Amino acid sequence: MAPEKSRRERPAKPALTREGIVAAAVAILREEGLRKVTMRRLAQELDTGAASLYVYVRNTAELHAAILDELLGTIAPPSSEGGWRDRLEKLLTAYTATLLEYPGLALSALVARPSGENYLGLVENLLALLADGDVPLERRAWGIDILLQYATATAAEHADGESPDDWDALARAVRDADETTHPQIAAHAADLLTGAPAQRMSWGLQVLITGITHTGLPPERNPT
Amino acid sequence: MAPEKSRRERPAKPALTREGIVAAAVAILREEGLRKVTMRRLAQELDTGAASLYVYVRNTAELHAAILDELLGTIAPPSSEGGWRDRLEKLLTAYTATLLEYPGLALSALVARPSGENYLGLVENLLALLADGDVPLERRAWGIDILLQYATATAAEHADGESPDDWDALARAVRDADETTHPQIAAHAADLLTGAPAQRMSWGLQVLITGITHTGLPPERNPT
DNA sequence: ACCTGAACACCGTTCAAGT
DNA sequence: ACCTGAACACCGTTCAAGT
Numbered sequence: 351m352a353p354e355k356s357r358r359e360r361p362a363k364p365a366l367t368r369e370g371i372v373a374a375a376v377a378i379l380r381e382e383g384l385r386k387v388t389m390r391r392l393a394q395e396l397d398t399g400a401a402s403l404y405v406y407v408r409n410t411a412e413l414h415a416a417i418l419d420e421l422l423g424t425i426a427p428p429s430s431e432g433g434w435r436d437r438l439e440k441l442l443t444a445y446t447a448t449l450l451e452y453p454g455l456a457l458s459a460l461v462a463r464p465s466g467e468n469y470l471g472l473v474e475n476l477l478a479l480l481a482d483g484d485v486p487l488e489r490r491a492w493g494i495d496i497l498l499q500y501a502t503a504t505a506a507e508h509a510d511g512e513s514p515d516d517w518d519a520l521a522r523a524v525r526d527a528d529e530t531t532h533p534q535i536a537a538h539a540a541d542l543l544t545g546a547p548a549q550r551m552s553w554g555l556q557v558l559i560t561g562i563t564h565t566g567l568p569p570e571r572n573p574t
Numbered sequence: 575m576a577p578e579k580s581r582r583e584r585p586a587k588p589a590l591t592r593e594g595i596v597a598a599a600v601a602i603l604r605e606e607g608l609r610k611v612t613m614r615r616l617a618q619e620l621d622t623g624a625a626s627l628y629v630y631v632r633n634t635a636e637l638h639a640a641i642l643d644e645l646l647g648t649i650a651p652p653s654s655e656g657g658w659r660d661r662l663e664k665l666l667t668a669y670t671a672t673l674l675e676y677p678g679l680a681l682s683a684l685v686a687r688p689s690g691e692n693y694l695g696l697v698e699n700l701l702a703l704l705a706d707g708d709v710p711l712e713r714r715a716w717g718i719d720i721l722l723q724y725a726t727a728t729a730a731e732h733a734d735g736e737s738p739d740d741w742d743a744l745a746r747a748v749r750d751a752d753e754t755t756h757p758q759i760a761a762h763a764a765d766l767l768t769g770a771p772a773q774r775m776s777w778g779l780q781v782l783i784t785g786i787t788h789t790g791l792p793p794e795r796n797p798t
Numbered sequence: 799a800c801c802t803g804a805a806c807a808c809c810g811t812t813c814a815a816g817t
Numbered sequence: 818a819c820c821t822g823a824a825c826a827c828c829g830t831t832c833a834a835g836t
Contacts, residue, residue: 366801389829399802401831410829411734457681461733462740465747470756473766477758491765496724496778503727509685510635516686523689532694534701541715542697549792554720561785568773590820613810623821625812634810802835809828816821 363397368406371396372416379417384454387417414458419466421448421455428475434482439555441475442501446551449505456505473498485563493562500558504551587621592630595620596640603641608678611641638682643690645672645679652699658706663779665699666725670775673729680729697722709787717786724782728775 364370374395378387389410393400407413425448428441449456473494480490524542527535535542588594598619602611613634617624631637649672652665673680697718704714748766751759759766 388827390827399804400829401803402801404830405800411740415740457685460684460727460730461681463731463744465740465744470747470751470759474756474758477762481758487762488765491762492769492774492777493781495766495774496781499727499731500720500724503684503723503730506684506727506730507687507723516635516639516689520687520689523694527694532698534698534705535694538701538711538715541712542719545716545795549795550716550719553716553789553791557720557782557785557789559785560788561781561783564784564788565777565781567777571769571773612808614808623823624810625822626820628811629819800836802833804832804834806831807829810826812825813823814821815823817819 366396366398366402366406368416371403371406372413372420375413375417376420379452384414384452387413389413411458411462414455415462415464415466418455418459418464419468421452422464422466422468422472424448425472428479434479435559438476438479438483438497438559439552441472441479442497442555443551445472445498446501446505449502450508453505453507453509456502457509460499460502460506480562483559483563486566488567489562489565492567496562497555497558500554504554590620590622590626590630592640595627595630596637596644599637599641600644603676608638608676611637613637635682635686638679639686639688639690642679642683642688643692645676646688646690646692646696648672649696652703658703659783662700662703662707662721662783663776665696665703666721666779667775669696669722670725670729673726674732677729677731677733680726681733684723684726684730704786707783707787710790712791713786713789716791720786721779721782724778728778 371392375387375392378391378395389400389403392413393403396403403413407416422445425441425444428437430437432440449459476494476497477490480493481487485493521543524535524539527539529536595616599611599616602615602619613624613627616637617627620627627637631640646669649665649668652661654661656664673683700718700721701714704717705711709717745767748759748763751763753760
């Protein structure tokens with residue numbers, strides 16, 4: 351008897367779905383990095399053509415947003431212990447740490463505001479923490495906006511394949527600064543180049559939180 | 575008599591120099607936008623091959639940095655009138671305005687710290703302004719770092735061909751937020767979506783300046 | 799409606815060969 | 818040393834044609 355030549359022969363190429371596509375994208379991200387997560391590479395992984403993906407994903411930017419939201423699903427909700435400032439700092443640090451695993455995603459998030467379910471959850475938690483801290487209601491929304499921007503930008507700075515070339519160039523420029531033309535830079539050279547990332551981040555969050563609690567909104571706020 | 579067929583026949587294709595390359599890049603930027611400033615397009619403009627540019631410019635990132643520094647040369651030095659906070663805000667706003675003309679450059683600046691002459695001049699001026707404000711010396715360097723990051727990130731958010739798609743998506747998500755699962759978002763919906771960019775920017779700068787003047791550095795600062 | 803192959807219109811960067 | 822053409826190894830996105 352001839353072998354059955356029925357449908358479903360092998361690993362049974364699964365039907366395309368948005369979730370399947372995003373899941374495959376995350377897998378490539380974890381194994382090969384964001385730069386390899388291209389429409390073409392992704393299609394190859396799913397055993398189809400790149401054009402097919404456009405039924406489920408508008409473009410590359412939307413794909414990145416979907417991946418990011420997936421990753422945000424893995425960050426733990428804020429613990430209920432400690433003061434609101436501590437909890438706020440912990441949550442934002444966790445968010446930053448997640449982005450730092452794939453700084454290219456932070457760059458995407460900066461340009462295209464996320465709006466996924468997990469991102470909204472994060473916003474929800476942040477707003478609640480500011481409420482806990484008795485930050486005036488009208489100030490909370492703009493407050494978390496700055497906090498998230500700071501966290502996102504801090505992660506985004508590490509994009510571009512961690513080439514410390516530019517950092518080197520800046521360090522050299524600062525050290526070589528002429529004391530007569532650039533007295534301030536000469537005087538601050540040490541501080542300009544010093545500071546562990548985690549310390550700077552923590553100080554930055556303190557600066558923002560303190561600033562937010564002390565700065566009233568402009569009296570009249572126009573729509574965007 | 576046959577026409578002289580001497581050297582220098584026509585517009586005399588000028589010799590390649592780094593300055594010439596950067597100048598041509600700025601010209602393309604102004605006329606066609608950053609996306610058109612590619613090695614290939616630039617080479618075409620200079621009547622040569624893309625490979626030739628690599629003698630003067632290490633790569634695209636360095637080219638972008640050179641262009642940015644060129645643009646920074648056009649921002650006016652801070653006026654000497656008014657209080658230091660006002661002058662500081664004005665200078666940072668001017669920096670942001672320049673970047674907002676080409677948000678893609680802001681994105682580059684975020685990833686690859688600039689170290690050009692004009693950028694150093696800006697840093698110098700900012701440090702002087704914080705000194706004017708009696709901000710403690712050790713806090714000034716980290717302070718301008720956050721201020722510049724905020725200004726740069728704010729401009730970078732407008733990169734990617736001003737597609738308000740994502741903003742729309744976020745607005746929809748916020749408005750559709752379920753009041754029981756996302757009570758905070760529902761309560762803050764108005765503020766989350768409100769605010770003219772200039773107002774938000776100004777408030778953000780106030781938050782940062784106030785925060786910087788009120789927040790001491792960690793006692794021990796480790797090298798990077 | 800979904801899927802596909804092929805095409806369009808590009809990229810950055812490297813390298814062997816020339817001058 | 819500088820310059821070049823050609824090549825390598827890719828991209829995102831669209832579209833006509835199939836099922």
